[in-house]
Amino acid sequence: MKIDCFPTETADEEQLWTAIHEYMKERIAVTSILYGFTHSRYTAERIGISRSLYIKHSHPKDYVDHFGSDKFLNDDICTVILLQQLEPFLWHHADNWPGATEAQKERARIDSQFGMEVGVSIGFHFADGHGIAGIGLCASGTSAEEFEQRWKERGEDVMSYLAIFEPLMRARMVANRMALSERQRQVLAYSISGMQAKEIAAHLKIAEKTVHNYREDARDAIDADTTMEAVAKALAYRLI
Numbered sequence: 419m420k421i422d423c424f425p426t427e428t429a430d431e432e433q434l435w436t437a438i439h440e441y442m443k444e445r446i447a448v449t450s451i452l453y454g455f456t457h458s459r460y461t462a463e464r465i466g467i468s469r470s471l472y473i474k475h476s477h478p479k480d481y482v483d484h485f486g487s488d489k490f491l492n493d494d495i496c497t498v499i500l501l502q503q504l505e506p507f508l509w510h511h512a513d514n515w516p517g518a519t520e521a522q523k524e525r526a527r528i529d530s531q532f533g534m535e536v537g538v539s540i541g542f543h544f545a546d547g548h549g550i551a552g553i554g555l556c557a558s559g560t561s562a563e564e565f566e567q568r569w570k571e572r573g574e575d576v577m578s579y580l581a582i583f584e585p586l587m588r589a590r591m592v593a594n595r596m597a598l599s600e601r602q603r604q605v606l607a608y609s610i611s612g613m614q615a616k617e618i619a620a621h622l623k624i625a626e627k628t629v630h631n632y633r634e635d636a637r638d639a640i641d642a643d644t645t646m647e648a649v650a651k652a653l654a655y656r657l658i
Contacts, residue, residue, distance in 0.1 A: 429590075430590060431587070431591060431594055434586055434587050435476075435587075437583075438451060438587075439451060445575060445579075446538075446555065446557060446565065446572055446573075447559075447568065448555045448556065448557050449557060449558040449559065450475070450476045450477045451553065451556070452474075452475035452554040453473070453475070453551070454472060454474070454475075454491075454552055455471060455472055455549060455550065455551035455591075456470045456471050456472070456550055457545060457549045457654035458470075458548055458549065459501050459550050461647075462550075466489060466492050467492050467494070467497055467498070467501070468487075468490060468492050469488060471491070472591055472592075472595060473491075477556065478532065478534075480532075481532045481534055484528065485528075493519075493521045493524075494522070494525055494529075495515055495525065496509050496512055497539070499512070499539070500539045500552045501541075503541070504540075504541035504543065505541075506538050506540045506569075506577070507538065507539045507540075508537075508566060508569065509529075509535055509538065509556075510536055512526060513526065533558040533559065534558060535562075536556070536558065536560050537554060537555050537557050538554075538555050538565075538573075539552060540552065540577065540580055541553075542580075542584050544588065544654070545655075551584055553583075592655045592656075592657070596639060596655060596657060597639060598636055598640070598652065598657050598658070599635075602632050602633075602635055602639065603652070603657065603658045604632075605618055605636065606648060606649050606652050606657075606658050608621065608622075609633070609645055609649055610649055610653075615629040615633070633648070636648050636652075640652065640657070
């Protein structure tokens, strides 16, 4: 597959997912992929990396189950590094990372046991730099030296491909996982200006209790703990 054949706005989530697997397998022998994003790196620090991310992956089930799907990224050195820097990071270089904790070093040893120690992580900013997306490309069965050579030869092409893929995939995942009604969007939009529930109710000609209900439903719809977080997520994901 060539980059000029990459699916565009007409591709749905699964078509994009299939396409990236075919491309990465052909270019750098990738065997599985993880893609995730969060509206704020500070949310990752507050509730844990795995819980803060919307994730899609094709990693082996036994590997993910070993850690638990709700926390399998929390002690991953490469994910931690990705939150600090967006430059591509080859996984086998993590062995020399001076900031690694004992838990992260143990995680790296387990990754090696599952054949998940060779690959690359790439980060992207969105929402004016507040949001972070990351893509992990695993090349199981490939030596670190061979993968590094492929990356030197083809990494620029891969980065160009991912620059197209990432915003398209994020938009599809948001559309398929977060749905706000028109009233929920209105209530959150008015909340941005600092309007209280009573003021919003008067403006929309609805009961104040109904405003609170819309806020609560909006928080549930986009998995936010507070109205402030719901507003931040809705803005980052262009829901309002």
